[in-house]
Amino acid sequence: MEKKYLILLISINLFMVLSCVKEPIEPEKTPVTIDTSYSTIGLYVLNEGLFNMNNATLTYFNYSSSQATTDFFDVQNGRKLGDTGSDLAIYGNKMFVIVNVSSQLEVVNPYTGKSIKQIAFFNGNKPRQPRSIAFHNNKAYVCSFDGTVAVVDTASLQIEKIIEVGRNPDGIAVANNKVYVSNSGGLNYPNYDNTVSVIDIASMQEIKRITVEMNPYKIVADGYGDLYVVSRGNYSNVKMCLQIIDSQTDQLKYTFPDLEALNLTINNDTAYVYYYDFISGSGSKIMTLDVKNETLIRSNFITDGTFIETAYAVAVDKSSGDVFITDAKGFVNTGQVFCFDKYGKKKYAFSAGLNPSSMAFLYKPKS
Secondary structure (H helix, E strand, C coil): CHHHHHHHCCECCCCCCCCCCCCCCCCCCCCCCCCCCCCEEEEEEEECCCCCCCCEEEEEEECCCCEEECCHHHHHHCCCCECCEEEEEEECCEEEEEECCCCEEEEECCCCCCEEEEEECEECCEECCEEEEEEECCEEEEEECCCEEEEEECCCCCEEEEEECCCCEEEEEEECCEEEEEECCHHHCCCCCCEEEEEECCCCEEEEEEECCCCEEEEEECCCCEEEEEECCCCCCCCCEEEEEECCCCEEEEECCCCCCCEEEEECCEEEEEEECCCCCCCEEEEEEECCCCEEEECCCCCCCCCCCCEEEEEECCCCCCEEEEECHHHCCEEEEEEECCCCCEEEEEEEEECEEEEEEEECCCC
C-alpha cells in the first residue's frame, strides 16, 4: 500500500540518493561476523505485486537444489496470497506474511509452505491495512495504516490488543522493552506526519512521540540500544535522510549529514543502506555503515560492477554473511534477487516475482 501512493505520486514512494557520512573508516573491508549456530535451508522472497491486482506472490529459493519456485504459496496451498504483500518474517516455527490491501496476516509453516491461519485485520467492515511486523517475547506487533498497532500472540495466533498510535504507521521495531512505530502520514500527502510512537511493552500503552524528519518509514534496531530511522521527506524539496534514536532517552540523537537513504538492514555491527535514483535511471547504490561507531565503511558495497536497477530489499544470511539484494526492475518487470559475498562480489542471482520487497531466511531448527 505504501507502494500504492508510491505509484500514485509519480511512484509516490520514489526513492533517492546516497552520499557520505562522518569520516569513513577502512574502505576495503566490511566487518562481518558469521554465526555458525545457523544453517540455512532456504530463502523466502515476498513479491508485493501491483496495487489492486491481487498478484502478491511468495518465492522460495531452495539452498540444496539452487532452485527458485516463483509462486510457492500458490503451489502449496492452491490459492493466491492476496493483494500487495508488504512484510515477511520468520519467528520461531512460523512465518508471518503481511498482505496490506487484503488486510490479512497470513501465518505459514515455513518448512512446508502450507497456510496455518489467516488473521483478518479489520475494524468492523473497515480494513486496517497492516504494514509491518516486529516480535518480542512470543508476541507479534503489527502496525497498520489506520493508526494502530495490534498485539498478536504467536502461539494462539489471536489478536490480544489494539493500541492507537500516529497517522499511517509504516515501520516498527523493538528495543529496550519498547515498541517503536514510525508514523508516516503518507496517506495524507502532502500533510505528512513526522513522529515515532513509543509503546511501553509492560503497560501496552503509547508513552511518547519522538519528532523526526517528515514521512518516517523504515525503523531498525541495532545491538547498542539505538534505532535507525529512514524519513522519506516529501519527494521534492525535503530530502530523505537517515536518523538515530537513543532508546535509553527516547531522543533523536543524530541525523547523518548529506545522506539520502530509502531502506536498510542491520547485521551485527554492519548496516546495509540503499537508495536509488528513479528519475535519472542511473541505478542503485548500497553502502555499509558501522553502527557501533556510526561511521561509513564503504560508500559502495558492490565491488564488481554488478548493476542493480531498483534496489527494493536487502537481507543478510547469518550463516554465511552473504548479502542478498532484490531488484524490482523499475516496478514493471519480473524482479531478481542477487547474492553477494561479504566483499561485495556477485555469487549468483535468481528470478523472483513482481516487486520483490521483503526476504526471510529459513534456518535448520536448532537441536
